[in-house]
Amino acid sequence: MIDGIYILANDVVYDQLVALLNSMEANAGRKIPICIIPYNEQLDKVKAEIASRDNVTLFEDSVSIAYWDNFATQVWKNHSRAQKTWRKWGLPELYRLPMHRKLCGLDGPFDKFIYFDADTLLMGPIDYIYEKLDKYDWVTNDFQYKSELKYIFDGSPELIQQIFDQEKLHSHIFCAGWFATKKHIFSQATLANLLDKLQASEADVMALGGPDQSLFNYMVLRSGISYYNFAFHDCEQATGNHWSSQFNVVDNILYDQGRRLTYLHYMSISSPHFTQLCAGEDVDIPYRDIFLHYRYLNSPEQRPKSFRRESPLMRLQKTTTSFFNRKVNNIKLNYRNLKDKMTN
Structure with a gap:
């Protein structure tokens, strides 16, 4: 087996x-x-x-x-x-x-x-x-x-x-x-x-x-x-696993009321946030040091030594781009809906 x-x-x-x-x-x-x-x-x-x-x-x-x-x-x-x-x-x-x-x-x-x-x-x-x-x-x-x-x-x-x-x-x-x-x-x-x-x-x-x-x-x-x-x-012995919970950290291991977690799940946190963090951007991710510890466990020399904050101009550019993309998607969606109505 x-x-x-x-x-x-x-x-x-x-x-x-x-x-x-x-x-x-x-x-x-x-x-x-x-x-x-x-x-x-x-x-x-x-x-x-x-x-x-x-x-x-x-x-x-x-x-x-x-x-x-x-x-x-x-x-x-x-x-x-x-x-x-x-x-x-x-x-x-x-x-x-x-x-x-x-x-x-x-x-x-x-x-x-x-x-x-x-x-x-x-x-x-x-x-x-x-x-x-x-x-x-x-x-x-x-x-x-x-x-x-x-x-x-x-x-x-x-x-x-x-x-x-x-x-x-x-x-x-x-x-x-x-x-x-x-x-x-x-x-x-x-x-x-x-x-x-x-x-x-x-x-x-x-x-x-x-x-x-x-x-x-x-x-x-x-x-x-x-x-x-x-x-x-076995809910009395089971631990939480979602990042939104408050866990204790001991030697890069998470504990829930003294019980060691089996796994931590970053469910619903977008993957680009982790990519940006590893590129040295100051991204706020729960248990960030825990993640970075394991990400660079075998290559500590590559771990970012400092993190840069996004400038107000960059944030504005991203917000504007996101807004523009949503508008474009809405236009495409409205076009598809109109096309569907015309062909039905």
Whole structure:
């Protein structure tokens, strides 16, 4: 049995990826095989980083990538509101499609694996996660279940009630930025059955803000595979993991009321902020010194010695550019809507 870790990444999140890999090297407790799933073909920096590490590889199974791209495409094209809503928001008709490639781990080399978004840092050993997979099919460790259901499923109450076991609905909700599961946990027959249901009408139950998260939650709930969330089933011992929480820092490790975190998630903080920080700009990021410590763990001489504040003129230029881009996008969106009306 091979335990492993998957990360979805490309060059856009390069600085975050390096920080995450270094945190794994420092805190995992042992050397664990890691496989990078490509978000797209923008991978020059990522490939160079992989070449420098003997336990990191690139996921190159093009058949698996194509399968999950197609699977997600079929799902979201059968969602009655998705394309229209995403166009209205000025987004692609298949919003964040590559995020679904996280599921490539189901076809990869690891029998049991943990998936990490690139905007995370590992804070402690994870063998206990792999051990939990001996009893459960899907394992998480977050407090998503305390948030509103609409962020995962926002279909009609009638449809939600029709599809899901109401006793499990709230307890089984999780964040798709971190989870653990096993290879081939969904059989081909199960996947075909899920896709049939989604194409029939059940896709409409899913929320549109985080499509991969909605789909993964649907698949786990609808398939009925066994599920465990440390933050739900052992909430007295579970720690927080979101950057907005107040943690104690000891030797570049974060603690929640004396308990060591498993991971820190920088969810919703834009990746350009980390790139700017590493370029020496004075960007305010929570636990900034922690991030910089791991980003430059193996190259401390490259860590910025000082940080420059953005000039008022530069801030004005960025604000003006952002305003202009929004206006252009609105014009394009209005044009598309007008064109749609004329052709319908």
